[in-house]
Each structure stands twice: as structure tokens, then as C-alpha cells.
Amino acid sequence: MPSLTKWRIELISLNNEGCRFYLDHYKPFRLAALEQDPDAFGSTYDREIRFTDHDWLSRINHPLVKTFVAVRLRDRKVLSATSLIGPTSTPGTASNPFQASSEMGDASDHDRHHDRGEASFVSFQVTGVYTLPEARRQGLAKTLAETAIGEAVAYAEQHGKRxxxxxxxxxxxxxxxxxxxxxxxxxxxxxxxxxxxPHKKASADEICMHYRKSP
Known part of the structure; x- marks a missing residue:
């Protein structure tokens, strides 16, 4: 497979430009992913195709969600994406991290909780990394995952938390x-x-995986 044209990793910003990008570029990527590989996601194409702009933007505007994308520079097409959810002081890994994040308090409450030193750790969860078939085996997913991991590691180190x-x-x-x-x-x-x-009305076995920083 020939190399892709130039691309870079970006964090979708929480401003008007970021919201426009989310609707114009991330939304088509997400719907294409759900349609092409339905078994890779907890959600469904039929569910999300009915989302309003408000539904879509509720994800990008949530203070505990950071969405990273690999973007092709010539046309701004999203080729790969993942989200980092946190920080929280609540242990455990949710099957549906977007739903879990919507049930959390606002970020300022969590920051005050951390500042009081009531928890010795800080929790983050990564959503699945998905890359379009046309862009696979080019290193995008690995770079994207390392970017999200680095963000979580830097936050924990900055706040002196495990x-x-x-x-x-x-x-x-x-x-x-x-x-x-x-x-x-x-x-x-x-x-x-x-x-x-509940979206697929079916049960499936899943496993939880934990990040272990290399010595």
C-alpha cells in the first residue's frame, strides 16, 4: 500500500472552529466507521445517523472528553480517531465510556476533589482507536494511541497522582x-x-485492559 499524503495528529478544540470541524469532518468519519465495521463499536449506525447536531456536539463539548484525530492535511479528512475520557477519581472501566462521562459531575468538581488530595490516583479511559481501511498499516493508530496515552501520563505526573x-x-x-x-x-x-x-439489544464478552508504563 502506498504511503498516505501528509497527515498530523490534532486535538479537536472546544471552540466554534472545533465544533464546525466535528460536524463537517468527524461526524462523517464516525458514521462511515459504524457502517463499515459495526462489530467494532458499542453503538450503531442506525442510532447515530439520527443524532441531531446537539447530540453530536454534546460529546465534543463535554469537559471530560478529549478527542484526538489523525487528519489528512490536503482535505482535512479524518483518517483515525480516539477519545480520552477523564480525569476522574472514580476507579473502574465503563463499557460505554461516553455514557459514563455524561453521568459525571463537571470537571471543576473533579479538580477540587483532586486538590483536596482525597485520592492517590487519577483515572482515564481510552475509547477504541479506529482507523479507516484506506489508512491502515501506516502508523496512524499507534501514533494516535501514544498521543492519548501521553496526555493522561502528563496529567497524572503534573498532579502527583498514580x-x-x-x-x-x-x-x-x-x-x-x-x-x-x-x-x-x-x-x-x-x-x-x-x-x-442496549443499543444492539445483545450481550457480548469484553475484557478490560490497563496501561502499564514501561520501566
Missing amino acids: LELSLTVYTSNTSAISFYESCGFVVSPEGPRESFN
Whole structure:
């Protein structure tokens, strides 16, 4: 496969320009991903195609969600994406991290909680890294994952906290598990757990993976 034209990793900003980019470029990427690889996601194309602009922007505007994208420079097309959710002082990994983030308090409440030193750790969760088929095997996903990981590591170090960074993945998605292992994640010793997906009205086994910083 020939190399892609120039691309770079970007954090979608929480301003008018970022919101416009989210609707014009990220939304088509997300819908294409859901349509092409439905088994890789907890959500569905039929569900999200009905989202209003307000529904879409509620994700990008949430103070605990940072969305990183690999963007092709010549046309601003999103080729790969992931989101980092946190910081929180609540342990555990959610099957649906976007839903979990919407149920949390605002970021200022979490910051005050951290400042009081009530928790010795800080938690982040990475959503699945997805790359369009046309852009795979070019290093985008690895660079994107390392960027999100670096953001979480830097936050924990800055605040003097132990980092708990995790993600969930379906046990059937063996290629994704191998990829996350290559990024420094290890499978939780708890093993698989059954998770009911209300959007698909079905259950599937998933595993939790935790990031272990290399010595």
C-alpha cells in the first residue's frame, strides 16, 4: 500500500472552529466507521445517523472528553480517531465510556476533589482507536494511541497522582487486543465479563485492559 499524503495528529478544540470541524469532518468519519465495521463499536449506525447536531456536539463539548484525530492535511479528512475520557477519581472501566462521562459531575468538581488530595490516583479511559481501511498499516493508530496515552501520563505526573488508564474491548476482537498490547496495555486478570448492549439489544464478552508504563 502506498504511503498516505501528509497527515498530523490534532486535538479537536472546544471552540466554534472545533465544533464546525466535528460536524463537517468527524461526524462523517464516525458514521462511515459504524457502517463499515459495526462489530467494532458499542453503538450503531442506525442510532447515530439520527443524532441531531446537539447530540453530536454534546460529546465534543463535554469537559471530560478529549478527542484526538489523525487528519489528512490536503482535505482535512479524518483518517483515525480516539477519545480520552477523564480525569476522574472514580476507579473502574465503563463499557460505554461516553455514557459514563455524561453521568459525571463537571470537571471543576473533579479538580477540587483532586486538590483536596482525597485520592492517590487519577483515572482515564481510552475509547477504541479506529482507523479507516484506506489508512491502515501506516502508523496512524499507534501514533494516535501514544498521543492519548501521553496526555493522561502528563496529567497524572503534573498532579502527583498514580495513573489508572484503561479501555474495554470485545474478546472477539483479537487484532485490537494485540494492538493495545503493543501500546503498553495488559489484559485484566479478572478475565472476560459479559456486557449487555442496549443499543444492539445483545450481550457480548469484553475484557478490560490497563496501561502499564514501561520501566
